[in-house]
Amino acid sequence: xxxxxxxxxxxxxxxxxxxxxxxxxxxxxxxxxxxxxxxxxxxxxxxxxxxxxxxxxxxxxxxxxxxxxxxxxxxxxxxxxxxxxxxxxxxxxxxxxxxxxxxxxxxxxxxxxxxxxxxxxxxxxxxxxxxxxxxxxxxxxxxxxxxxxxxxxxxxxxxxxxxxxxxxxxxxxxxxxxxxxxxxxxxxxxxxxxxxxxxxxxxxxxxxxxxxxxxxxxxxxxxxxxxxxxxxxxxxxxxxxxxxxxxxxxxxxx
Amino acid sequence: xxxxxxxxxxxxxxxxxxxxxxxxxxxxxxxxxxxxxxxxxxxxxxxxxxxxxxxxxxxxxxxxxxxxxxxxxxxxxxxxxxxxxxxxxxxxxxxxxxxxxxxxxxxxxxxxxxxxxxxxxxxxxxxxxxxxxxxxxxxxxxxxxxxxxxxxxxxxxxxxxxxxxxxxxxxxxxxxxxxxxxxxxxxxxxxxxxxxxxxxxxxxxxxxxxxxxxxxxxxxxxxxxxxxxxxxxxxxxxxxxxxxxxxxxxxxxxxxxxxxxxxxxxxxxxxxxxxxxxxxxxxxxxxxxxxxxxxxxxxxxxxxxxxxx
Numbered sequence: 001x002x003x004x005x006x007x008x009x010x011x012x013x014x015x016x017x018x019x020x021x022x023x024x025x026x027x028x029x030x031x032x033x034x035x036x037x038x039x040x041x042x043x044x045x046x047x048x049x050x051x052x053x054x055x056x057x058x059x060x061x062x063x064x065x066x067x068x069x070x071x072x073x074x075x076x077x078x079x080x081x082x083x084x085x086x087x088x089x090x091x092x093x094x095x096x097x098x099x100x101x102x103x104x105x106x107x108x109x110x111x112x113x114x115x116x117x118x119x120x121x122x123x124x125x126x127x128x129x130x131x132x133x134x135x136x137x138x139x140x141x142x143x144x145x146x147x148x149x150x151x152x153x154x155x156x157x158x159x160x161x162x163x164x165x166x167x168x169x170x171x172x173x174x175x176x177x178x179x180x181x182x183x184x185x186x187x188x189x190x191x192x193x194x195x196x197x198x199x200x201x202x203x204x205x206x207x208x209x210x211x212x213x214x215x216x217x218x219x220x221x222x223x224x225x226x227x228x229x230x231x232x233x234x235x236x237x238x239x240x241x242x243x244x245x246x247x248x249x250x251x252x253x254x
Numbered sequence: 255x256x257x258x259x260x261x262x263x264x265x266x267x268x269x270x271x272x273x274x275x276x277x278x279x280x281x282x283x284x285x286x287x288x289x290x291x292x293x294x295x296x297x298x299x300x301x302x303x304x305x306x307x308x309x310x311x312x313x314x315x316x317x318x319x320x321x322x323x324x325x326x327x328x329x330x331x332x333x334x335x336x337x338x339x340x341x342x343x344x345x346x347x348x349x350x351x352x353x354x355x356x357x358x359x360x361x362x363x364x365x366x367x368x369x370x371x372x373x374x375x376x377x378x379x380x381x382x383x384x385x386x387x388x389x390x391x392x393x394x395x396x397x398x399x400x401x402x403x404x405x406x407x408x409x410x411x412x413x414x415x416x417x418x419x420x421x422x423x424x425x426x427x428x429x430x431x432x433x434x435x436x437x438x439x440x441x442x443x444x445x446x447x448x449x450x451x452x453x454x455x456x457x458x459x460x461x462x463x464x465x466x467x468x469x470x471x472x473x474x475x476x477x478x479x480x481x482x483x484x485x486x487x488x489x490x491x492x493x494x495x496x497x498x499x500x501x502x503x504x505x506x507x508x509x510x511x512x513x514x515x516x517x518x519x520x521x522x523x524x525x526x527x528x529x530x531x532x533x534x535x536x537x538x539x540x541x542x543x544x545x546x547x548x549x550x551x552x553x554x555x556x557x558x559x560x561x562x563x
Contacts, residue, residue: 011350
């Protein structure tokens, strides 16, 4: 499985789409620096926001786009059949794919973190402590959740549909916390019931308090980000398990 | 067949899956029965859509049987695959384009949990055997279709599997590549390994196969040795040679097709071959070539399929 994860990571990294995503993310960090000097409010904050958004958004895009197409592409190309005829279970195949994706996501976030940290720390004298980097780890955790969900959906659905559904869950995961808190103010009756139910049933990025902003700006203590990481890891495990179950059960027809 | 000698046993196998927007159920295999012996080479022959690839995918556990039983090397397909005793090459192998030839085979080695040195040694041996030496450090995306096909066969051979299942191994190969695969088949046969493959390229299987399995409409319609089948279909022989002929001394049923300046060609009925050769030897004739008069295996198979339909 580690070898499969490495092959998967290498394959993603060799794709033009990956470079396009990384380039746009870098441009966004550069734009932050450029406009930061003329920002109406704190330039340091502006650079920080652009950098954080860049790492988070493009990390998630990578996870969703590549995660959704991973299994269908392998089946279409025929490489899945070649591997699954060796002593590799279908669950091992899916898990290997997930870890490859996670590795790429982590490399992308790290790759973006270095120029971001340089600009933020050296040019704008921002705080570059361990918590700063741990915040990025939380981002990796979030893209792990989205990547595993996209992968799970890709085991029985088309890549397009998988991307759409994952983005839908991503939006819910991001906006669920405020919606659930104010559920009692929702006028439509059935939605008043559905929103809290979704709040409990889907991953909720809102309760992951220790994101990069919270760690750096608010200085959230260690147990909080550890719990946040654990929460994200559990959701990833749930989706990988779902992917394994659906992939184990289905007929493999090209 | 005695238990323990069977490589594959299929009994009343039905395999169906849902296709299209409305999920219409389609049965690709409809009560297939088959027993394949260990150590032999079998070719699965049939028109497109006959069920050959479905049968192969079911043997490997990619498709689940709807009804019936299937035993591979005495166990369930999944068990046989996970034990590493099977080597498989799909019709379009779709190798990883960014890996080189050696890395591709090393990937198979790592899945089989071979040690790094063992895997490398095996991989290099296979690369040589498949005529890919000198290309092992090139990325697969730079390989021709035939080279990719040969590399995929190498992938299936890593770990020295007992049973090899190849789906259309000759497709996309040029005559040289086909020659390499034919030789490989002969070597595998001499090593006592079981080989099951589907093909549409009939001339290549005459020599290499112990038995042909004819599949049509999801059923095994017959199973026979190609050599015996061809022998049965032989009507007579064309003999060509040198030396003086005494036409009256050959018998009434032997037809002289050509006779000039010491060279001759004769058409001999099937039952008279031995006797004619004896007579020619007595006359001092030297036989140069002997060709059977019969339809090609391809024509015979088409005829059999049409009769079945």
